[in-house]
Amino acid sequence: xxxxxxxxxxxxxxxxRKKDFYVLLLLLLLLLVYLLNAAFFGIRDVFRxxxxxxxxxxxxxxxLISVPFAAKVMIDEAASxxxxxxxxxPLSRFQVIIGKFLGSLFVAWCSFSFFFFLFVLASVYxxxxxxxxxxxxxxxxxxxxxxxxxxxxxxxxxxxxxSTTITLAxxxxxxxxxxxxxxxxxxxxxxxxxxxxxxxxPHFEFFDLRHRLIHLWEPVPAWVMLALVAYAxxxxxxxxxxxxxxxxxxxx
Amino acid sequence: xxxxxxxxxxxxxxxxxxxxxxxxxxxxSLSVNRGEVFGFLGPNGAGKTTTxxxxxxLLYPTQGSIFVFDSPSFHPRVRQRIGYxxxxxxxxxxxTPRELMMMYAGFFGIKKNDALRKxxxxxxxxxxxxxxxxxxxxxxxxxxxxxxLAQALINDPELLILxxxxxxxxxxxxxxxxxxxxxxxxxxxxxxFSSHELSEVELISDRIGILNAGRMVTVADMKDxxxxxxxxxxxxxxxxxxxxxxxxQ
Numbered sequence: 390x391x392x393x394x395x396x397x398x399x400x401x402x403x404x405x406r407k408k409d410f411y412v413l414l415l416l417l418l419l420l421l422v423y424l425l426n427a428a429f430f431g432i433r434d435v436f437r438x439x440x441x442x443x444x445x446x447x448x449x450x451x452x453l454i455s456v457p458f459a460a461k462v463m464i465d466e467a468a469s470x471x472x473x474x475x476x477x478x479p480l481s482r483f484q485v486i487i488g489k490f491l492g493s494l495f496v497a498w499c500s501f502s503f504f505f506f507l508f509v510l511a512s513v514y515x516x517x518x519x520x521x522x523x524x525x526x527x528x529x530x531x532x533x534x535x536x537x538x539x540x541x542x543x544x545x546x547x548x549x550x551x552s553t554t555i556t557l558a559x560x561x562x563x564x565x566x567x568x569x570x571x572x573x574x575x576x577x578x579x580x581x582x583x584x585x586x587x588x589x590x591p592h593f594e595f596f597d598l599r600h601r602l603i604h605l606w607e608p609v610p611a612w613v614m615l616a617l618v619a620y621a622x623x624x625x626x627x628x629x630x631x632x633x634x635x636x637x638x639x640x641x
Numbered sequence: 642x643x644x645x646x647x648x649x650x651x652x653x654x655x656x657x658x659x660x661x662x663x664x665x666x667x668x669x670s671l672s673v674n675r676g677e678v679f680g681f682l683g684p685n686g687a688g689k690t691t692t693x694x695x696x697x698x699l700l701y702p703t704q705g706s707i708f709v710f711d712s713p714s715f716h717p718r719v720r721q722r723i724g725y726x727x728x729x730x731x732x733x734x735x736x737t738p739r740e741l742m743m744m745y746a747g748f749f750g751i752k753k754n755d756a757l758r759k760x761x762x763x764x765x766x767x768x769x770x771x772x773x774x775x776x777x778x779x780x781x782x783x784x785x786x787x788x789x790l791a792q793a794l795i796n797d798p799e800l801l802i803l804x805x806x807x808x809x810x811x812x813x814x815x816x817x818x819x820x821x822x823x824x825x826x827x828x829x830x831x832x833x834f835s836s837h838e839l840s841e842v843e844l845i846s847d848r849i850g851i852l853n854a855g856r857m858v859t860v861a862d863m864k865d866x867x868x869x870x871x872x873x874x875x876x877x878x879x880x881x882x883x884x885x886x887x888x889x890q
């Protein structure tokens with residue numbers, strides 16, 4: 390297990406020693422400051438708009454960091470040939486995958502947590518109301534989303550090139566986020582195959598609880614949150630097993 | 642305990658692409674004894690790196706089997722006793738040599754204090770004392786080779802596998818590498834290395850194997866080669882004779 394954490398720690402060091410992360414951080418800070426000071430004259434319910442844009446930015450920036458990072462960790466290792474020295478150590482290939490996954494996930498979670506924290510500060514400051522449970526649920530759902538997205542991207546990167554991985558990951562994410570709910574009926578018209586495709590696709594739409602926070606709706610029941618976490622864990626596990634299968638077969 | 646540290650039995654490796662297939666190794670059999678320095682020679686594309694990658698389980702033999710310390714080579718535990726220096730020395734540019742070796746030491750379960758002491762010693766050995774704490778992004782090829790050699794020794798390996806260890810090094814650094822290999826041999830380490838530098842191979846090897854087009858052409862004692870037919874000849878002459886004869890057949 391120590392080896393897995395060492396690989397993960399190495400990845401964290403990489404992101405914190407690169408400039409990309411800080412550029413995005415600065416950009417988001419500027420946008421949030423702008424939102425805080427924006428005066429939407431004539432628009433009622435200005436907080437809702439602010440929260441919608443703010444939350445959208447938090448998710449978008451987290452995606453911008455996590456997807457390319459998860460897509461490149463395995464590909465870079467092979468392309469730069471650092472994988473040779475790494476796999477010559479007493480490690481299994483699956484340990485390398487898990488280490489890379491944990492490192493990518495940590496980076497994704499860290500950036501999301503930081504962006505979300507900034508958003509909470511900004512929105513509470515502007516609105517003066519703190520609905521703790523709703524913020525918590527949106528935050529946990531966001532972490533689950535990143536868990537699935539990171540595992541899926543890493544799995545794709547074992548089979549595809551960098552650009553294909555990024556394109557596919559974003560395509561699947563946006564398609565499922567926007568149209569995932571409607572897929573159920575259309576895919577169920579095709580008997581076995583449609584159902585198989587429906588269950589094989591990652592249902593990112595499950596994790597989108599943002600509207601509850603924006604419109605201050607009721608929080609979702611605890612069992613739904615538990616089911617979300619369980620789904621995210623199971624789906625990520627399946628993705629990692631797929632990645633293991635592909636990586637074990639590969640000649641380096 | 643067997644005297645043979647590394648055994649390859651009838652190993653074949655075939656690269657299969659969409660439009661072609663290439664036999665990189667053909668029924669390669671070889672054994673390396675404990676404590677010896679084995680030089681692995683061959684022209685470009687002969688299959689030297691493929692052999693090394695097969696030993697380290699980076700690619701999988703199409704047929705045949707490989708044993709390291711009497712265990713199948715695919716088991717990660719055998720790599721606990723192996724040190725490996727790759728042909729192309731590439732490491733994480735955002736790390737310092739010290740950080741890199743700390744990470745690698747962790748893979749072998751070496752404790753932090755022992756690892757730090759060891760790393761200082763290895764950096765001094767390869768001549769990287771001043772650069773041990775500098776990010777590797779600005780390192781020259783020669784410096785990366787030194788890092789590469791140092792990291793291969795972090796676990797005090799019983800079997801050291803070196804793929805072109807002196808390429809990119811200046812003459813002084815080459816001599817240093819030669820001395821390091823000799824010292825390791827004196828301590829009982831088995832060294833398996835590939836090289837194009839025949840004069841160096843001649844100076845440090847106990848035995849050599851010559852590979853051509855994926856086949857092992859010959860395995861011979863260095864002493865026998867140098868004193869063949871009663872008069873001294875160089876390894877270079879011997880190598881060229883063998884390869885020319887092979888190509889004429």
